[in-house]
Amino acid sequence: MRGVIFDMDGLLVDSEPLWVRAEIEVFGEVGLVLGEEDCAKTKGLRIDDVVGYWFARHPWERRSPIEVQTRLVQRVADLVAAEGRALPGVHEAIAVARAGGRKIALASSSPRLIIEATLARLGLATAFDVVRSAETEPLGKPHPGIFLSTAAELGAPAVDCLVLEDSLTGVIAAKAARMACVAVPFDYPAHGAGFAIADAIVGSLLDVTPDVVARITRART
Numbered sequence: 001m002r003g004v005i006f007d008m009d010g011l012l013v014d015s016e017p018l019w020v021r022a023e024i025e026v027f028g029e030v031g032l033v034l035g036e037e038d039c040a041k042t043k044g045l046r047i048d049d050v051v052g053y054w055f056a057r058h059p060w061e062r063r064s065p066i067e068v069q070t071r072l073v074q075r076v077a078d079l080v081a082a083e084g085r086a087l088p089g090v091h092e093a094i095a096v097a098r099a100g101g102r103k104i105a106l107a108s109s110s111p112r113l114i115i116e117a118t119l120a121r122l123g124l125a126t127a128f129d130v131v132r133s134a135e136t137e138p139l140g141k142p143h144p145g146i147f148l149s150t151a152a153e154l155g156a157p158a159v160d161c162l163v164l165e166d167s168l169t170g171v172i173a174a175k176a177a178r179m180a181c182v183a184v185p186f187d188y189p190a191h192g193a194g195f196a197i198a199d200a201i202v203g204s205l206l207d208v209t210p211d212v213v214a215r216i217t218r219a220r221t
Contacts, residue, residue, distance in 0.1 A: 001180070001217055003156035004097035005147060006128070008108035010166040010186055011205070012090050013118050016043070018079040023050070026072045030060035044169030046109045046140025047073055076110075077117040084121040089205030093164065094127055096210055105130035107150040107163075109140050109170075130154050142169045144177035151177070162216065164208065168194045180216050182208055 009015045020039045027034050032054060042050040051069045063071070097104045106128045108115050115133055119125045130153045134146040151158045163174035163181045174181040175197050183198035184205060185191035195201050199216045202208060 001102060001162045001213065002160040003103050003105065003151060003154040005105045005107050005150050005161055005163045007163070007165045007167070007170050008106055008115060008118060009110055011164060011184055012087060012124070013080065013084045013122060014087050015076070015080055015084055015118065016186065018083060019076055022072055022075040022079060026068060026075055027054060030062050030068060032058050032060060044109060044141055044167030046134050047111055049140050073111050073113055077113045080114060081117045081121055084118055086122045087205065089208065090122065093205035093208045096208055096213060099210060103129045103154050103156065105132065105150045105154050107132050107134070107146045109134045109146070111135045142172040142176065144173045147174055147177040147179060162213065164205070168192060171195060171198050180220055182212065182216070
């Protein structure tokens with residue numbers, strides 16, 4: 001493996017509860033009542049896809065989708081800056097990823113504002129060689145574009161990259177990019193069967209050990 005690419009939300013930072021709070025609050029301001037199960041339907045999607053998903057099903061009038069999107073991004077960024085906490089194994093997994101001189105990157109569906117708030121909160125502002133947001137891509141995950149662009153910026157062929165992801169949407173994107181993938185589902189070991197497409201499934205970043213990376217590398221050579 002020449003490059004390792006990390007997702008962010010739900011993998012490095014415990015931001016999913018913050019996203020749920022923000023979505024319930026912001027969509028509630030335009031008359032759309034959501035619960036936690038509703039928010040789970042758009043987990044891993046880019047912010048414009050989240051807003052578009054709900055607007056298509058329950059169109060509102062008081063604000064444009066763009067206004068709702070902007071408000072949601074700012075609310076999540078504020079919550080992360082105030083309350084975001086690192087998930088177990090972040091620093092250990094980064095050390096494993098860097099072993100052997102590999103370059104590492106962060107590729108997130110979140111807008112740059114949220115990425116910057118997260119990295120500052122976790123003390124990881126200089127931890128990655130490349131940081132990319134899917135907001136610059138024509139399509140978000142599960143399209144593989146964000147991972148392919150990130151690999152190109154790392155200077156590594158896609159087939160020589162390993163992705164660490166917590167959502168099935170992200171796992172699908174990684175495999176579509178022909179990359180190896182370690183899935184870290186939030187509901188492990190009760191995760192869905194779809195995660196079986198990943199090269200390995202682990203309970204936390206603490207389980208992303210040199211042995212796991214070596215085993216995946218051997219299987220792909």
